[in-house]
Amino acid sequence: MKDFVFHNPTKIVFGEGTVSQIGDEARAYGKKALLVYGMGSVKTNGVYDQVVSSLQEAGLEIVEYPGVKSNPLMSYARDGVELAKKEQVDVVVALGGGSVIDTSKSICAGAVTETDIIEFFVFTSTVETALPLLTVLTIPAAGSEMNGGMVLTNDETLDKLGTCNYPPLYPRVSILDPTVTYTIPADYTAFSAADAMSHLLEGYWSHQDEWTPIQDRYVEGLCKSIMEAAERTLANPTDYQGRATLMWAATMAFNDLSSSGVGPIYFPCHMLEHPLSAIYDIPHGAGLSITMLAWTAYAAENCNTARIAQLARNIMGVTEDDDLAAAKEGIETFRQWLEKIGSYTCFADAGIPESDIDKITERTAFLADLWGITEHGYNADSISGIYRMCGPFKDE
Amino acid sequence: MKDFVFHNPTKIVFGEGTVSQIGDEARAYGKKALLVYGMGSVKTNGVYDQVVSSLQEAGLEIVEYPGVKSNPLMSYARDGVELAKKEQVDVVVALGGGSVIDTSKSICAGAVTETDIIEFFVFTSTVETALPLLTVLTIPAAGSEMNGGMVLTNDETLDKLGTCNYPPLYPRVSILDPTVTYTIPADYTAFSAADAMSHLLEGYWSHQDEWTPIQDRYVEGLCKSIMEAAERTLANPTDYQGRATLMWAATMAFNDLSSSGVGPIYFPCHMLEHPLSAIYDIPHGAGLSITMLAWTAYAAENCNTARIAQLARNIMGVTEDDDLAAAKEGIETFRQWLEKIGSYTCFADAGIPESDIDKITERTAFLADLWGITEHGYNADSISGIYRMCGPFKDE
Numbered sequence: 001m002k003d004f005v006f007h008n009p010t011k012i013v014f015g016e017g018t019v020s021q022i023g024d025e026a027r028a029y030g031k032k033a034l035l036v037y038g039m040g041s042v043k044t045n046g047v048y049d050q051v052v053s054s055l056q057e058a059g060l061e062i063v064e065y066p067g068v069k070s071n072p073l074m075s076y077a078r079d080g081v082e083l084a085k086k087e088q089v090d091v092v093v094a095l096g097g098g099s100v101i102d103t104s105k106s107i108c109a110g111a112v113t114e115t116d117i118i119e120f121f122v123f124t125s126t127v128e129t130a131l132p133l134l135t136v137l138t139i140p141a142a143g144s145e146m147n148g149g150m151v152l153t154n155d156e157t158l159d160k161l162g163t164c165n166y167p168p169l170y171p172r173v174s175i176l177d178p179t180v181t182y183t184i185p186a187d188y189t190a191f192s193a194a195d196a197m198s199h200l201l202e203g204y205w206s207h208q209d210e211w212t213p214i215q216d217r218y219v220e221g222l223c224k225s226i227m228e229a230a231e232r233t234l235a236n237p238t239d240y241q242g243r244a245t246l247m248w249a250a251t252m253a254f255n256d257l258s259s260s261g262v263g264p265i266y267f268p269c270h271m272l273e274h275p276l277s278a279i280y281d282i283p284h285g286a287g288l289s290i291t292m293l294a295w296t297a298y299a300a301e302n303c304n305t306a307r308i309a310q311l312a313r314n315i316m317g318v319t320e321d322d323d324l325a326a327a328k329e330g331i332e333t334f335r336q337w338l339e340k341i342g343s344y345t346c347f348a349d350a351g352i353p354e355s356d357i358d359k360i361t362e363r364t365a366f367l368a369d370l371w372g373i374t375e376h377g378y379n380a381d382s383i384s385g386i387y388r389m390c391g392p393f394k395d396e
Numbered sequence: 397m398k399d400f401v402f403h404n405p406t407k408i409v410f411g412e413g414t415v416s417q418i419g420d421e422a423r424a425y426g427k428k429a430l431l432v433y434g435m436g437s438v439k440t441n442g443v444y445d446q447v448v449s450s451l452q453e454a455g456l457e458i459v460e461y462p463g464v465k466s467n468p469l470m471s472y473a474r475d476g477v478e479l480a481k482k483e484q485v486d487v488v489v490a491l492g493g494g495s496v497i498d499t500s501k502s503i504c505a506g507a508v509t510e511t512d513i514i515e516f517f518v519f520t521s522t523v524e525t526a527l528p529l530l531t532v533l534t535i536p537a538a539g540s541e542m543n544g545g546m547v548l549t550n551d552e553t554l555d556k557l558g559t560c561n562y563p564p565l566y567p568r569v570s571i572l573d574p575t576v577t578y579t580i581p582a583d584y585t586a587f588s589a590a591d592a593m594s595h596l597l598e599g600y601w602s603h604q605d606e607w608t609p610i611q612d613r614y615v616e617g618l619c620k621s622i623m624e625a626a627e628r629t630l631a632n633p634t635d636y637q638g639r640a641t642l643m644w645a646a647t648m649a650f651n652d653l654s655s656s657g658v659g660p661i662y663f664p665c666h667m668l669e670h671p672l673s674a675i676y677d678i679p680h681g682a683g684l685s686i687t688m689l690a691w692t693a694y695a696a697e698n699c700n701t702a703r704i705a706q707l708a709r710n711i712m713g714v715t716e717d718d719d720l721a722a723a724k725e726g727i728e729t730f731r732q733w734l735e736k737i738g739s740y741t742c743f744a745d746a747g748i749p750e751s752d753i754d755k756i757t758e759r760t761a762f763l764a765d766l767w768g769i770t771e772h773g774y775n776a777d778s779i780s781g782i783y784r785m786c787g788p789f790k791d792e
Contacts, residue, residue: 001640003411015399211637213621214645221613241607244397249610
């Protein structure tokens, strides 16, 4: 085990009917709230009404900032920063999934400074202070409800940029009511499961530490639970236990526990995916399904054979003794499972032709450099080589 | 999964050489620290000197309160409260294991009120505010370094009393350096492993929820890791990976994660053990080894067969299909493992004669009532029946 600091102060309120607690929780942080949400699904499923009523009953004045889209844009977050400043809000309430929460985090960070928020993403500035953030989670996938990171797409360059954990950006309170996720469609349920698994697996597959049984079993246990719960939920979208397990597992998947003690980790599948959802606006979890399969196929041959084999044996039921053979069998089992739940597994699913690989590779190489992981062998050649394993491709 | 609130704000600083960070961490909380420690082992292994130097270099004035014994006494904590008040300390630094940390928590709670600290243990008062606490952990077992509970023995009645989690008592910072545990003797290493496992297993064995795969695998994974790490450490007391795994696993075992979402749990093995360490002053983990074996033997026949069988299959390697037979085989495997690592397994090991059972039972029945778990069938008859399964007994 390697040295680490773990400090996750987010309060989680979990259970059916908890949405109405948002007002009581928020009033501890101020009198005027910026309510950030998305494209309107929270209005059709009734969650918006519950949140507004609760905030109003708690005496908070509400300024609304709707319209956050999935794969959220830096420009839209900037406009939110301006609104938060103009309205002098005390607190931000994010009602949504990772896109809404990450936009809200940028607003929290940007509202208390003159620094442009892009600086927090390209690491020319750090978030030293921020408005307090509370979240009401509606899509369990990103884990942003219990961590200090955020992801936004720079719409000028189509680079989807992610930050490290900034301590001021851990939500003060996150409310997780599994019943609000009943209306997530089957495809997004599958994409979300893949997203949560990637947060667990990228560190697990790529880390190099000598002995990490606590973290390994933590990851393996959560992945098995996500897989079981996804299947229950796809069979019955209002299965409370399945939805609850997906929700808590997605939060536990990216709350710093799986990575504490395993040493420096990096996120190769996220690096490979970000340009896909930035350029083609596909769901992030769908893109991760593709890049997890391609990256593991590459890494099993090149760098992380034993770790990929370990996962194959411990959660995919592989009994093969040889590491490379076990890894390959595990990847194929994972591919079949992703297909079964209805996630993407190749560029054809995402509508991406092979001829776009050079264009995508250029943005990925930029991320490899920005995130300081070129040392792991990620250059234009190796990156485009991995993308060439993402076939079949869209017909041209 | 059941509803829950999870909020654990303790910052963990983990790794070799981290003890010297205590000064930097503590100075954020004040200028005058009460340094609480035990019977002197921290002076012989050098940790005391590191802590004092670090606090002094950070500019803190130190008031010392040494002499906390294992199975710590309420009277000694009360004296600490008086000292903290008299010296008007700003912050408490606990240097030790669970006994020192729990004494320190009582001091933190008692120093800011006129309420006698026993009221926090018999639930006639609650801890609303407290001095800030930081810990430097030297014995990984109790988990108190990352939770809000505490245990003290009322020396007037010999009742060992425990509290619920009081939010103000979560340590602000806990420093976990595995190398300071190299000098823990083999027997206490074994007792500590048993103690940590009991924190995970009592809720796992006794809860009644319908589907908790996340929590079940969390518990199973940590238990397996504790067992492997205990064996590594007993074979080589300075095995860093073994010590590090025991340390982080013991913290993770009792930081509210294993119990979040499983509904109300209770601690029958702790209830049965507390009178043993209170009356006979045996190590708490040694007593828990005995009561875990006796309680599971009772519960397998009476109330929690399936859960005990599940653990037997998932971590003890039992393949038996029948639940009761699997449970019994698992308990026997656990007994053999506890014997192998050198923990206690019966009253004879603890020097307790069978004729004392009535006396012990009286105090246990008091705890069952105080903790509100008589509804689970714990009365003098059932309790003494469980103790009668703790043989062989001390010769009389």
